[in-house]
Amino acid sequence: MRKKVIIIGASGHGKVVADIIQKSGDILLGFLDDNKSLPDQLSGIPILGTVNDYKKYSQAKFIIAIGNAEIRERISKEVKTDSWYTAIHPNAVISKLDTRIDQGTVVMANAVINPGAVIGKHCIINTGAIVEHDNTIEDYVHVSVGAKLAGNVHVGRKTWVGIGATVKNNVSVCEDCMIGAGAVVINNIVEKGTYIGIPARIV
Ligand SMILES: CC(C)(COP(=O)(O)OP(=O)(O)OC[C@H]1O[C@@H](n2cnc3c(N)ncnc32)[C@H](O)[C@@H]1OP(=O)(O)O)[C@@H](O)C(=O)NCCC(=O)NCCS
Structure with missing residues (x-):
């Protein structure tokens, strides 16, 4: 219906x-x-x-x-409701193998979500973003336009991965971070903050 x-x-x-x-x-x-x-x-x-x-x-x-x-x-x-809508663009590519997308999340056109990726509540997986296999994306995360998360990446609550940013495989980014546009994250991030550049460093 x-x-x-x-x-x-x-x-x-x-x-x-x-x-x-x-x-x-x-x-x-x-x-x-x-x-x-x-x-x-x-x-x-x-x-x-x-x-x-x-x-x-x-x-x-x-x-x-x-x-x-x-x-x-x-x-x-x-907003006291259990009736959250999950918006998935018909041209998003989402694996059926062990993926989960929680309520209130939006997945935009040409985003790719690969097997084993688990995405929390009220997240934004923006246009053309890539969430590779076995990622864990916690609640309220925003993966911006064209950002790329390689395999086994973990992104903590409310972190914003900026446009065109890249996170290397097996890397964990803690909660409440801002990963600047075009940054490349190659090491675990354990301290809240804003990170820019290649390799990404705190500002
Ligand atoms: C990282 C960011 C949050 C910083 O914003 P800000 O605090 O307003 O910072 P400013 O624009 O004042 O820039 C401060 C300095 O950092 C540099 N800088 C800012 N963003 C940068 C980035 N992504 N990469 C490299 N350097 C950056 C600026 O050139 C400036 O350098 P300077 O002091 O030598 O002149 C922002 O620039 C950014 O990248 N936002 C991402 C937005 C986005 O992805 N939107 C997409 C939505 S889908």
Whole structure:
């Protein structure tokens, strides 16, 4: 049966999530967003109200389309529902061998998720990202556009892997890190912080 879906977060990222929902054949009802200066629609899709208005839509499933992991986590706790939508673009390549993708996560076009990869709640696996075999991606992680995680990589909660970044096989990145655009991570990261460059170093 076609699901009715509401996106929390009316932004550019929200539009990409909207496109996935429409391509998946589910019914997109609209956006919720606390920014009251927004118009009443985005790309022709209605903005239905603020986040708290989720209570009016008991039949709907929800997905949070907000890049900031702290805000994504906060909203996932404030919105009291078990009805989270997992958005998978029809052109994402996802192995059926021992993969798991938890609720509220979005997987965008041309992303690849290979066997044994386990992806937590409310993650973003962005356009063209590669999550290789046996990765463990914890809740609220964002793997940005074109980032590459080799085999057996572990990424801790709320870490953001920037656009085009690369993480070598068997490397672990702890929680709450920012891996800068184009960085190459070749050693385990055990200290929270921002890492840039090749090889990636803390700033
Ligand atoms: C790493 C990052 C978070 C730093 O942002 P910031 O704190 O605003 O840092 P600034 O832009 O002020 O740059 C500080 C210094 O770091 C350098 N720097 C910033 N990002 C860098 C990167 N990714 N690689 C190499 N150097 C970088 C800047 O050139 C600057 O150097 P300088 O002091 O010699 O002039 C940001 O640049 C970044 O890479 N973000 C990734 C965004 C992304 O992936 N978006 C995709 C969404 S799908």
